[in-house]
Amino acid sequence: MPPPPRCGAAAIRLPFPIPYPPMLRFLLTRAGLVVPTFLGITVLAFFLIRLVPGDPIEVRVGERGIAPERLAELRHAMGLDQPLWKQYADYLGNVLTGDFGVSLVTRNAVIDEFLSLFPATIELAAAAILFAVVVGLPAGVLAAVRRGSVVDHTVMGLSLTGYSMPIFWWGLLLILLFSVNLGWTPVSGRLDLLYYVEPETGFMLIDTLLAGDTDAFRSALRHLVLPAVVLGTIPLAVIARMTRSAMLEVLGEDYIRTARAKGLREKRVIGLHALRNALIPVVTVIGLQAGTLLGGAILTETIFSWPGIGKWLVESINRRDYPALQGGILLIATTVIAVNLLVDLLYGVLNPRIRHAR
Amino acid sequence: MSMDVRAIPGGPADASRPPRPLVEFWYHFRRNKGAVAGLAVILIIATVAVLAPWIAPHDPLVQNRAAILQPPVWHDGGSWSYVLGTDDIGRDILSRVIHGARLSMLVGLIVVTLSLAVGLTLGMVSGFFGGVVDVAIMRLIDIMLAMPSLLLAVVVAAILGPGLFNAMLSVAIVVVPHYARLIRAAVLAEVSKDYVIASRVAGAGPLRLMLVTILPNCMAPLIVQATLGFSTAILDAAALGFLGLGAQPPTPEWGTMLASSLQFLQRAPWVVTWPGVAILVTVLAFNLLGDGLRDALDPKLKR
């Protein structure tokens, strides 16, 4: 240990850490990476839709046909006679000002449709990830602590099965069991038709509570359970496996031995000292499930007729509503990027080594 | 002037002569019962797939109007003629599931081959050359990874138009980034090692360095990823089929079979059960095998 410095210049090292600059730098670097990714996605969304065979206007007018002069007029009006880069620039400009186009079918702004359906998907995804974490985390910890035991093999076997599950079939099985045979849960939708709740937030659980209607709340909850379990199955499997391997690694660390040497209860050694460290990689993996959830929502919402963006996207595809599709993928990708950024932030908060690097 | 890379210690192992690595691999692999079971199941499914026309009791497309929604043999009203029952237009479910194995194995094979080829090229080039090429490729991959993979597959399939081949193509496109990333990481880990430098000094060209010197040393993670890729491919293709964007009826593809039987969920659950079981078992087998391969091939995890 160096003696305390006596004269000026040597005494620069501060006696306590300043948390902000490294964390801020970390965040800015992460945020900086988001910009090119976002631009790339707009390019992707722009050109993917161009790949659709046929002229956008001809696709729109369908089989009615159109006069060549009118076609040229429309093409000019929509900027389709402009060079491609100009069209993209216009598109990007629109997107940045919040204009994601207009649905061919409903004539509504894509952003409005998206925003009106998004809460349903978020509610479903949040319930799914909650289920996955609440079950998966303890299961993974238990498997790690009882490594090689029957419990471990069971947890790992089940989670690999869950990971291999075709969730569209899994959903059907659960409907068959719980809705058709047992009659415990409804088959589809978010709320029984008996109830009407003013959409304040778009989250059915919250809206029913705001309306003070406990029966409606219960109905909303019953509607939510099965889809959430189905959507949460794969994240659950991933989280359980990741937690187990992270815990196994951490449990072999020296500081766990130190904690035991302090005479702490095993519960505290595992639940605090080990888990706190194992959570760092696990949280990252939980964050990565955002994509899985939004992708899985396409299937889950279709099976359960859940009125969210997954079902909306499938319907848009079936109706050849390309502007809706284009806006939808851009908005979903943006959501995923945002969630990943948030997870990075959380990662920084959880990991002191990043929060304030030396 | 090119030297024999095999002479360099740590260079690619000569698999033909001393069988030691293979023996060692088998020793580790065999201890993992799940992986062995996975391998056995895959072999059975592959055999069934190859022999499908001969072992299927019925033509998967032939409709028997006299036996519509017949239950499996162990239910009341079932018969040995249709062991797993029939669907809504009187087709034998067992035969359809057996023929479905053909399609799923084919999907796995084609998707993995395609995505591996593209991913390998991108990853190799990216890791080997670095610089602007690397940045460009990695950006592209980041962008693709920002999309939920099923969503991207759905969109690509929607744009290409429904059909089994287009479904395979879209699934293949979607998984390319995973391979590219993996290869790039492996190449980066190897490229600065002494044996590569030795080979470079000896005058090996980039192509030889990439394919002969480096690639064999990146095989382990690649084999694992390819095995797991089978399960992803089968699962995603079935999902596309389920959404009506993959194989079209009356093709006996497992996901498509599920989609067309949705409305009989209550009346005839067996129509829904068996294609799903087939998907689950196949995917699980590949995942078990992949896990086992990873444990057996990855020295870091050997304990």
Place this chain on the structure above:
Amino acid sequence: MALLDIRNLSVEFTTRAGTFRAVDGIDLTVDEGEVVGIVGESGSGKSVTSLAVMGLIPEPGRVVADRLSFAGRDLRSISGSERRRIVGKDIAMVFQEPMTSLNPCFTVGFQIMEALKVHEGLTGRALRDRTVELLDQVGIPAPESRLRAFPHQLSGGMNQRVMIAMAIACNPRLLIADEPTTALDVTIQKQILDLLARLQRERGMALILITHDMGVVAETARRVAVMYAGQVVETRPAADLFERPRHPYTAALLDALPERAVGRRRLPTIPGVVPGIADRPGGCLFNPRCRFTATRCCGLRPELEPDDTGATRCFFPLPAHREVTP
């Protein structure tokens, strides 16, 4: 009565390759306030012995002993909760790697306070003051502000001081320091040893100092046990041991000290390594590396034979005054 009394302690690990005795029938007593050094190369079973005392032998390991008692309490038969009341309070331990032995996710203040909370029931202001006092005692400058520091923000030497503060927090009667200086810079090593010696004196606690460095023991320990391949091969008061080692292994270790090799062109070394799980020799475990091996050494395993000042596990102990030249 001795504070720590170990008779015929063995620790076995059963693996696929067979059963391995990491510690093989060792005896050790430590009196109240006594400093005992345990010396040996890596793999000689020093650390495993201390972990056995702490009850920290990991899962497949098995601890057997004729006696394993601390302050009159049988450590073999006490319950988990009783053990937790002793371990971390009356017996504490400092580990080899300060950088990995502290939890990276918690502040050093938290980690020290934790022990105080559990064992002393301190809370609030008293807890905080006691922690600051401890940090001050182990020579950490500006202890107030260090409470909030994470281990990665401190140097290895600082972290080891934190480890020591944590260990002495509840005034242990026995402190086990397992290679406390091995991972540190040479300049820091001396400071840490001095700190340990000072704390031992001031608090009158017993100290087991485990090391592979004879030089470290010479300066601190009153009594020394030399371990080889899981066995104690020689034990006697430090002064006697250094004056005239009886076991060839002890002699060889002493010869390997740089300060004893003055005037020689090369530092003497002991060829070979400590036998591991698969290559235990028959007879005396040291015979493959011993300069004085006779036929008898290869056939029979010597017992630890008491002599005038201690005990030696050798058929042919060295004469009572040391004169060994290669």
